[in-house]
Amino acid sequence: MKIQESKVTFKSGRVITKYALTNNNGMQVELISLGATLTKIIVPDAAGNFENVILDWQDLEVYESHPGYFGAVPGRTAGRIWNGQVTINNETYYFYKNNNGNTLHGGKVSFAHRNFDCQAVIDQEGAKLVCSYLSPDGEEGYPGNLQVKVTYILKEDNSLTIDYEATTDKDTIVNLTNHAYFNLSGDAKRSVLEQEVYLNSDEIFATDENLIPKGTMISVDDMPEFDFRVPKTIGQDINSNNEVLRYGNGYDHVYKLKDKGVAAKLFDSISGRCMTVTTDAPCVVVYTMNGADSSLMHSNGKSSKPNYGVCFETQRPAIGYEEVFKDLVLLKKDDVYTQTTTFKFGIL
Ligand code: G6D
Numbered sequence: 001m002k003i004q005e006s007k008v009t010f011k012s013g014r015v016i017t018k019y020a021l022t023n024n025n026g027m028q029v030e031l032i033s034l035g036a037t038l039t040k041i042i043v044p045d046a047a048g049n050f051e052n053v054i055l056d057w058q059d060l061e062v063y064e065s066h067p068g069y070f071g072a073v074p075g076r077t078a079g080r081i082w083n084g085q086v087t088i089n090n091e092t093y094y095f096y097k098n099n100n101g102n103t104l105h106g107g108k109v110s111f112a113h114r115n116f117d118c119q120a121v122i123d124q125e126g127a128k129l130v131c132s133y134l135s136p137d138g139e140e141g142y143p144g145n146l147q148v149k150v151t152y153i154l155k156e157d158n159s160l161t162i163d164y165e166a167t168t169d170k171d172t173i174v175n176l177t178n179h180a181y182f183n184l185s186g187d188a189k190r191s192v193l194e195q196e197v198y199l200n201s202d203e204i205f206a207t208d209e210n211l212i213p214k215g216t217m218i219s220v221d222d223m224p225e226f227d228f229r230v231p232k233t234i235g236q237d238i239n240s241n242n243e244v245l246r247y248g249n250g251y252d253h254v255y256k257l258k259d260k261g262v263a264a265k266l267f268d269s270i271s272g273r274c275m276t277v278t279t280d281a282p283c284v285v286v287y288t289m290n291g292a293d294s295s296l297m298h299s300n301g302k303s304s305k306p307n308y309g310v311c312f313e314t315q316r317p318a319i320g321y322e323e324v325f326k327d328l329v330l331l332k333k334d335d336v337y338t339q340t341t342t343f344k345f346g347i348l
Contacts, residue, residue, distance in 0.1 A: 001127040001154070003120045008032075010061050018060075019120055021127040021154040026050055027345065029127075029154050034063050035072035035112040036131035036150045038180050040299075043158060043345040046272025051186030053273065053345070055289075055309040058297040065113055066296075067098075068289075069179035073150055073164075075111030076135055076142045077329060078177040079254070079285065079318035080104050082212045086319060086326055088143065088171050095141040100210040105179075107140040111148070112179070126155040137170065144170035144333070159344035166337040173329045174337050175316045177281075181289055181309025184268035184275060187300045192288065192310045193235030198265040199228035199286065201255035205317055209247050213320030217256065218244065226253065231267065234288055234310060250290035250307070254283050254317055263341075264312050272348045279341040281314035282328070314341040 002022040009015050017033040028050075030040035039056040055070055057063060063070070084097040084107075096107035105112065116131035128151060135146040151163040164176040183192050203217040204226050220227035225237035225245050238250050245251070257263050263284050264277040277284070289311070292304040317325045331337045 001122045003122060003127050005120060008060060010064065012064065014064070014115065016060070016115055017118060019118065019129050021129065021152070023127065023154055023156050023158070025156065025158055027154065027158045029152065029160055031129055031152060032060065032063065033116050033118045033131065035114065036116045036118070036133070037063055037073070037112070038071035038178060041160065043273065044347070045186055046347050049186060052299070053182055053184050053186065053275070055181040055183060055188055056299045058299045058301070062296055069105055069110065069112045071178070071180045072112030073176055074105035074179055075148065075174070075176050076106050076140065076146060077173055077175040078105055078313060078315045079175060080212055081319045082321055082323065086173055086323055088173070088330070093141050093143055102210060102212055109140060111135070116150070126153045128153050142172055144168035144172035146172060146174060148176070150176070157344065158346065159342050161340060161342040164337070164339040166331060168331050169333055171330065171332050173319070173326065174331045175329045176337070176339060177313040177315040178341070179311055179313055181311055182266055182275065183309050184266055184271055184273040186271050186273070188298055188302065188308050189300070190270070191305070191307045193238070193307050194233055194270070195310070196231040196233050196267040196269070197228050197286070197310070198231040199255055199284070200258050200261070200263055201284070202229070202258060203256050205254040205256065205320070207244070207247060207253070207320070211247055211252060213254070213318050213325060215320055215324040231265065234307070238288060238307070248290060251286045251288040252290060254285050256283055257281070263314060266310065267348060269348065274346050274348050276344045276346070277312050277314065277341065278344070279314040279339070281316065281339050281341060283315055283317050285311065285313035285315060287311040287313065314339070
């Protein structure tokens with residue numbers, strides 16, 4: 001195991017730190033302290049070619065404010081909050097409305113755009129990066145001083161585990177995830193439309209046209225476009241005229257997981273790469289990058305294009321109409337929020 005680190009100073013004067021964690025098989029994970037962001041995951045294909053399997057930006061300064069949250073930890077609450085407000089203990093808190101009159105991924109300045117304090121260490125578990133951030137009471141409208149810790153662990157079995165932990169001194173809401181855009185072709189040489197997905201889920205949260213949960217569920221038996229219980233390519237149904245699919249202009253929906261353990265799998269038959277996602281989170285948002293800013297360049301030298309990445313954002317549900325599901329993202333004073341997710345890479 002090896003860890004390298006270096007400082008980068010942005011034009012804004014902001015100083016961030018870059019990290020590269022490498023295991024003894026040659027798998028490499030690169031991160032930056034800004035947003036506790038994953039910038040590269042480099043794994044071999046069936047022919048032994050080591051290539052990056054997540055989308056990252058050529059210019060690191062794009063990460064300072066990009067609304068795609070590439071590889072970052074959005075927060076204080078990943079996902080959406082209906083009408084940008086929540087009532088806790090009879091007090092109503094108001095958040096910045098940055099998405100169709102609702103709040104998305106923590107509001108105006110998400111955790112994705114905050115610089116974390118990171119410590120690198122190698123121990124018996126693997127190569128670790130422990131990223132901490134103290135979100136002050138009232139930041140982005142949220143109550144409570146929230147101490148956040150996100151730990152990335154690269155292991156010798158070619159897996160990357162992300163452990164999330166948060167504590168607060170006042171009842172608040174919290175919902176953390178990682179917003180990496182995966183593409184197993186390697187250096188995003190192809191779109192993800194021909195890559196296959198498996199999901200351990202029978203139902204999605206029903207939403208309105210702005211992807212706000214309504215409080216009910218939809219069985220994938222009734223909407224087979226969303227059924228990934230048998231692996232199928234992302235492109236098979238993505239352009240169907242299903243109304244719910246069109247709300248997201250593709251997949252951008254919260255799946256309720258059947259149980260803890262394997263949540264999802266991603267396969268690329270051309271490169272031979274595969275990835276297994278396991279989590280103790282109750283849900284996963286599958287997002288197929290349904291829009292892109294073509295003026296921006298990924299590190300492969302190509303401009304950003306839709307459907308060149310797929311996200312598996314393991315998390316709790318969003319807060320929907322009339323604050324439905326808010327109890328599932330509540331964190332009481334003196335309780336501890338935890339979530340752990342592992343991405344394990346292999347060859348078909
Ligand atoms: C879009 O609706 C999607 C979100 O789900 C996603 O997280 C974001 O882009 C990056 O707003």
